[in-house]
Amino acid sequence: MSTPLQVYEPFRAGLPPLRKYWRSLWSRRTFISEYSRSELREQHFDSIFGQLWLILNPLMLSAVYFLLIVIIGGSGGAIRYGHLTASLFLFYLVSNSLTGGVKSVTAGQRLILNTAFPRMMLPISATVIAFFKFMPTLLVFMIMRTVLGLPFGWEMLWSIPIILIALIFSLGVAILISTINVYFRDIASFLPYLTRTFLYLSPILYEASALKPQLRTFEHFNPLFSILESWSLSIVHAETPHLSSMLTALAWALGVLLIGTYFFLSREREFAVRL
């Protein structure tokens, strides 16, 4: 008798066999790229005007906020504007991943009920889509900072690991929120409040260095704080970010990804009967 192609057994400790899960996830990577591309095409982001809208939206937002800062804070300047725009762009990577991820599992209902596949592909695709939307804005910022006359330097290369950390964090929140949405389908309507809160709590409208020391200790609890602080230092100021900030950011990102993944995997078994 030949050996079975597939064996299904009860999960140990509520988790699927991880190595097998990872292998089948890796073998489905074409799904993730195909899905992201179809989704972007669907939202018309493959066309020139769609791309333009992607860039225009955060650009206009940054213009509005700049106006706000100048009126209430009095200080303007090229660095300030560059900081605001760059920070908003990275913030949008996280927030797009969050809003895209929230319905990723529940929207995949038909597929989940009909096909055996690692469900984690769905929130991963949401993060990939958010990243595809982020890339053109990065290019725009590079042109913009040249026009603004911001300093250039090799320290800007630090932004590459920071983008990676931001991606890990985005993936973590997408996985986490997509699981929560299975149990509370109205969670999406709370997201605008959440993202707005973090927008103001994070060093976007102000610079991290401008914060009072008392508030700074408090900001350790804001995962976006250290990510955005390091981001602005490297890509706007062309300075080396603080090692402690980078490590805090990495710890937050990995922590959220780990917790989100555990939560997702331990609940995944139920998805087909909960949808």
Added chain:
Amino acid sequence: MSSLSASNTSHKTGDLAVSVQDLSLTYTTAIDRRPTLKARAKSLGRGTKQTRVVQALENVNLDVAYGQVLGVIGTNGAGKSSLMRTIAGIIPPSKGRIEVFGSVSTLLALGVGFNPAMSGRANVHLGGLAAGMTRKEIEEHFDEIAEFSELGDAIDAPMRTYSSGMYARLGFSVAATVQPDILIVDEALSTGDAHFKEKSFNKIKELRSEDRALILVSHAMATLREICNDVAWLHKGKLVNRGNPNEIIDAYQEFLHLGKSSVIDEDL
């Protein structure tokens, strides 16, 4: 989990295709169809139950061999769909073990159509990739799928514009065309118009072959009598009986106190 990845080994009649050993399935499901935080917060302190535990399958043992066409019958809620989903690997078992010796294609209640905003073509591609097929394999089958579904130009229209019959036709075409070793069809033969019913019925007959195992869930007894060479009867999560189609179906119909009424014979 690679339910559709191609296996090139040929199977002989009588070889084991699926082995279900002492399978039990229990799950918790939400009572609300769409549970919300708002509803939960409002009922806080009321002590109303939010979830229900379902014992879907109890100690089921079932072997399916290649060459067999197994019909699965039972009343609503007997656990037929749960059994199909566990065999397909969609829901892991709570107890027991399932061994599958071949590639599986499933056509369960809902059929294809992952994202209604995308075209039928994109959905077929995505569904195939999710099931573990490669892009090349999907390309090879795509024309055949499109032709069999008789959707014509509609294949490139968003699926939200499809009628339920068109959904069903595309779903059946995908499941039946990809040449699986094991095909599981769950109450999907009764959709579509008379013409397509006839066509899918013939396709199922055509798919019966020595090196393939078919598992059909249906309430259409006449169809099962005609197609199957084996029938399993589930009741309240337990396997009641299994064997010769006519005998089992007769017993089942007697159990339902319906006799050979035309109502159950007619629906395909």
